[in-house]
Amino acid sequence: MLRREFLASFAALAATPALSDDSAEPGLQLAAPEAFHPDDVINRARELSQTTYKAPRRVPDAWTNISYEDYVSIWFDVRNALWRNEPETPLQLDVFSPGLYFPHPIDIAVVEKGMAQPLKFDFGVFDKTDKFPSLPNDETLGYSGLRLRAELETPSIYQEFAVFQGASYFRAIGTGNIYGQSARGLAINTADPEGEEFPDFRSFWLEKPSPGDPTFVVHALLDSPSCTGAYRFEITPGLSLTMDVTVHLFPREDLDNVGIAPLTSMFQYDQTNRHKFSDFRPAVHDTDGLLMVNGAGETIWRPLANPTNLQISAFQDENPQGFGLMQRARNYSDFADLQAHYHERPGVWIEPNEDWGQGSVTLVEIPTQSEIYDNIVCYWRPSGGLAKGTETQLSYRLTWGAEIKYGEGLTVLNTMIGSAFDNDGIIVVIDFENGRTVPKELSDIDINIGASAGEVSGGVLQRNPETDGPRLAFKFFPGDAQLIEFRAQLRLAGDPLSEVWLYRWTA
Secondary structure, X not given: OOHHHHHHHHHHHXXXXXXXXXXXXXXXXXXXXXXXXXXHHHHHHHHHHOOOOOOOOOOOHHHHOOOHHHHOOEEEOHHHOEOOOOOOXXXXXXXXXXXXXXXXXXXXXXXXXXEEEEEOOOHHHEEEOOOOOOOOOOOOOOOOEEEEXXXXXXXXXXXXXXXXXXXXXXXXXXXXXXXXXXXXXEEEXXXXXXXXXXXXXXXXXXXXXXXXXOOEEEEEEEEOOOEEEEEEEEEEOOOOEEEEEEEEEEXXXXXXOEEEEEEEEOEEEOOXXXXXXXXXXXXXXXXXXXXXXXXXXXXXXXXOOOOOOOEEEEEEEEOOOEXXXXXXXXXXXXXXXXXXXXXXXOEEEXXXXXXXXXXXXXXXXXXXXXXXXXXXXXXXXXXXXEOOOOOEEEEEEEEEEOOOOOOOOEOEEEEEEEEOHHHOOXXXXXXXXXXXXXXXXXXXXXXXXXXXXXXXXXXXXXXXXXXXXXXXXXXXXXXOOOEEEEEEEEEEOOEEOEOEEEEEEEO
């Protein structure tokens, strides 16, 4: 899958100006209404969990055997958007065609005044080029996903801000961002040798907003061989978009390796491993680090890695305050990429609304030689997993945006790693931001550096003339070590001055 072009196609299609003549367009059509209450989704998930799993229907094989070029040659005509002819409604709904990577149609209904009206499938709402192949059109077809658009910056211009498509994947952007990392409803058996299970969002219910509503509500039903779930998303677009998510989970089986609030991203290289890739760009990644504020209030920054072998890191915690994958490289010059615009991709912060108990923020890093594959996953893994026949309710907020700052202490701006002069050891350089708490004399700052193996030199602090913040540099000699866990922090008068910097080095 040509990942970056595929993500870019969302924005490109939604940005196509709508023509004024709608007379020849069918518009999205609704079926007969039926009573709906949000508790219906919870009850349906509960009842479904007590039955044998049934795989979702598939579109004809001819639809999934098409090429990427075929799939992007069919698109939704925004003149058919739901509520396009109702200017008082502050939201428009688009749909996606099935096919290629999206073999399972989903059910979509619109909720108004306690009644739900399903969306009828109509191939006529799509436009296509003459390159799109002739494919069977039968009762197995259906929409593969939905897209939400609203007036975010300019009146009468509806810009997209969220997409739900594929398994339980969804993505969103703050105003001015472009799509990057994704979130998921649930992760099951991620990085398990026997293979990962990918739950599906089978059905969606979108509440019709009232005039002036800033927040939009989506309900979703999740199903998989091991678990069912009911989800409620309250989505508020803006410079930083927020999603308040309420989840009810009903395991069909005992779930040991289960991930709550999973995020999926891509990291190929930056200045920690630039030497491994022949590329004109300085860096290639959607996100460059995992940020955590643990239950004790400690702020931790863990730069991402693209290891030689798959690696899993578990950060044990109790009642975490938050975690997320961030993109701190924010200048065009950080990437020099005129197409991908990695500097405009959002970070995502996850903030529990209640105590999540004991568990671990889990980071999975998968080796990749190409930017077209997502190779980073992070999630909360509760201790003890989830037991068959139980019900788990939890809630959290997702914040999507470029300017996300959580935790305490000086922020790590960049990490650089490479051979020392004449290959005499390996140098690590960490740039911290400047701040009011940085003393004029850097010699007043205490340096704490720890390593699980190898030999580490004392650190040296200098002021970076470009950022005016402190730069920490130290050298290490791995010896025979194949893996070293590093920890570094700046402190002042015994108190934390910076975030805790963690890094896993592998030979």
